[in-house]
Amino acid sequence: MKIWVPSDAVVEVLSDLPGLECTVYDGTTALPGDVADVEVWVPPLITVPDVPGTLARMSALRLVQTVSAGVEQYRPHIPPGVVLCNARGVHDAGTAEWAVGAMIAVLREFPGFVDAQRDGEWTYHRTGVLADSTVLIVGHGSIGAALERRLDGFEVDVVRVARTARDGVHGLDELPALLPAADVVVLLVPATADTAGMVDAAFLARMKDGAVLVNAARGGVVDTEALLAEVKTGRLRAALDVTDPEPLPAGHPLWSAPGVLITPHIAGSTPASARRTLRLIRAQLGRHLAGESLDNVITDSY
Numbered sequence: 427m428k429i430w431v432p433s434d435a436v437v438e439v440l441s442d443l444p445g446l447e448c449t450v451y452d453g454t455t456a457l458p459g460d461v462a463d464v465e466v467w468v469p470p471l472i473t474v475p476d477v478p479g480t481l482a483r484m485s486a487l488r489l490v491q492t493v494s495a496g497v498e499q500y501r502p503h504i505p506p507g508v509v510l511c512n513a514r515g516v517h518d519a520g521t522a523e524w525a526v527g528a529m530i531a532v533l534r535e536f537p538g539f540v541d542a543q544r545d546g547e548w549t550y551h552r553t554g555v556l557a558d559s560t561v562l563i564v565g566h567g568s569i570g571a572a573l574e575r576r577l578d579g580f581e582v583d584v585v586r587v588a589r590t591a592r593d594g595v596h597g598l599d600e601l602p603a604l605l606p607a608a609d610v611v612v613l614l615v616p617a618t619a620d621t622a623g624m625v626d627a628a629f630l631a632r633m634k635d636g637a638v639l640v641n642a643a644r645g646g647v648v649d650t651e652a653l654l655a656e657v658k659t660g661r662l663r664a665a666l667d668v669t670d671p672e673p674l675p676a677g678h679p680l681w682s683a684p685g686v687l688i689t690p691h692i693a694g695s696t697p698a699s700a701r702r703t704l705r706l707i708r709a710q711l712g713r714h715l716a717g718e719s720l721d722n723v724i725t726d727s728y
């Protein structure tokens with residue numbers, strides 16, 4: 427069975443599974459010649475050129491297993507009969523840890539103190555704090571739950587929002603009523619037609635003065651111009667691991683906007699995610715070869 431994998435590390439972790447013929451395709455080279463014979467594709471984390479064209483040529487394809495939680499690059503183009511699985515769980519630890527670090531960095535003004543350190547200046551002043559605040563998690567899936575576990579101990583109130591309301595979790599429709607009470611709003615929703623531009627001027631206007639928007643979801647969930655308008659006045663602050671556009675071009679006004687901390691989509695790019703990715707791929711391929719049902723099958727928009 428032919429399989430495309432994103433790295434030699436994946437070849438290695440699959441090496442004891444019988445009957446697999448692995449080709450490394452990391453998205454930076456020309457497509458391997460066996461495109462029409464590939465049964466399983468594990469694409470790389472980076473954006474692959476021409477996903478629709480590539481999928482259209484994969485006539486033997488049965489399974490796409492992403493190494494990302496987000497599947498927006500693949501889901502709209504998956505041919506009928508091909509199963510799409512995401513990497514739910516793999517990036518929980520890295521992303522949740524980033525979100526905690528990012529909210530603390532903004533609230534405790536670490537970026538400003540780093541600037542002052544560079545200039546050798548002792549800029550003593552009081553800062554904000556995470557303790558006693560309300561953290562609104564928008565998109566309470568497995569990363570949201572991991573974030574909540576990590577916030578336990580910081581003496582905060584956590585409010586959960588997800589697409590569908592359930593016990594202890596508010597529905598997205600309740601957001602307008604919940605936003606004004608939140609000190610920190612963490613975005614963890616997938617990129618879908620429903621979430622595109624969800625954080626617009628009206629959403630931001632409902633956030634309280636001094637609140638922090640933390641985006642670990644996708645840049646397109648936030649209307650960049652609307653966010654810029656709010657941070658430029660100093661009313662809101664933000665920590666962004668994802669931006670629209672992405673990568674953020676040199677000279678873009680977000681780079682120099684006050685109170686904005688930007689990291690280059692690195693929340694899940696850690697050795698912890700790498701280890702968990704290998705474990706997931708190994709387990710999924712074992713199931714696929716044994717004809718067992720797979721984990722993380724995408725059945726609707728995500």
Ligand code: GLV
Nearest residue numbers: 494495496517694
């Ligand atoms: C990373 O952004 C992911 O979707 O896992």
